Amino acid sequence: MATMTLFHSPLSPFVRKVMVVLHETGQLDRVALQPVNISPVSGDAQLNQGNPIGKIPALRLEDGTVLHDSRVICEYLDLQHVGNPLLPREGSARWRRMTLASQADAIMDAAVSSRYESFLRPEAKRWEGWLQAQGEKIRRSLANLEQEHLPELMSGFDLAAIGVACALGYLDLRQPDFGWRERQPGLAAWYAEVSERPSMLATAPTA
Numbered sequence: 001m002a003t004m005t006l007f008h009s010p011l012s013p014f015v016r017k018v019m020v021v022l023h024e025t026g027q028l029d030r031v032a033l034q035p036v037n038i039s040p041v042s043g044d045a046q047l048n049q050g051n052p053i054g055k056i057p058a059l060r061l062e063d064g065t066v067l068h069d070s071r072v073i074c075e076y077l078d079l080q081h082v083g084n085p086l087l088p089r090e091g092s093a094r095w096r097r098m099t100l101a102s103q104a105d106a107i108m109d110a111a112v113s114s115r116y117e118s119f120l121r122p123e124a125k126r127w128e129g130w131l132q133a134q135g136e137k138i139r140r141s142l143a144n145l146e147q148e149h150l151p152e153l154m155s156g157f158d159l160a161a162i163g164v165a166c167a168l169g170y171l172d173l174r175q176p177d178f179g180w181r182e183r184q185p186g187l188a189a190w191y192a193e194v195s196e197r198p199s200m201l202a203t204a205p206t207a
């Protein structure tokens, strides 16, 4: 039975990360989805309750507590199932995987804010140099994943890998000509494989 409510939009990569975790850990039926349609300049009064920043995802628990942001929600859900943990609970591996998960979130941040800059901001006020710089952040991060993190990504579909997969999915959705597959063939092969997981197929964004 659903005892929690997830504020949800199908195109948000941060929401997708939470949805993939729910699928992977068998907890989908614990959560009811509450659709929201927001942007940085148009919020949702219900979403803002207990979540004053007003971003998605937010997860309302049975007792009314609201958890945000996606990292907190994913860690919460990871402590609620009986399967293998999606992050090492302790030791240096924990901090390495959390840093990798954080890098995935940073790619999403750069891609989401690029979307706001190129789509939402009035055309006359758009800042090309800023957009270029966000693109550079993403390019550097993907090169780093290819050079330094492929073995880790291939070692299991944990919170870090889920984050990277959702970041790449969002990049493909919003910037299909980014051209990362030619520059990072190892990452592309890994992504092609994990994209076939039921959790990824069920949450794939369509514009």
Ligand SMILES: N[C@@H](CCC(=O)N[C@@H](CS)C(=O)NCC(=O)O)C(=O)O
Pocket: 011, 012, 013, 014, 038, 039, 040, 041, 053, 054, 055, 056, 057, 069, 070, 071, 105, 112
């Ligand atoms: N750090 C947050 C980022 C969440 C985020 O940026 N969500 C976007 C949608 S993809 C949002 O709610 N934007 C509305 C806003 O910026 O007010 C997380 O990990 O959950």
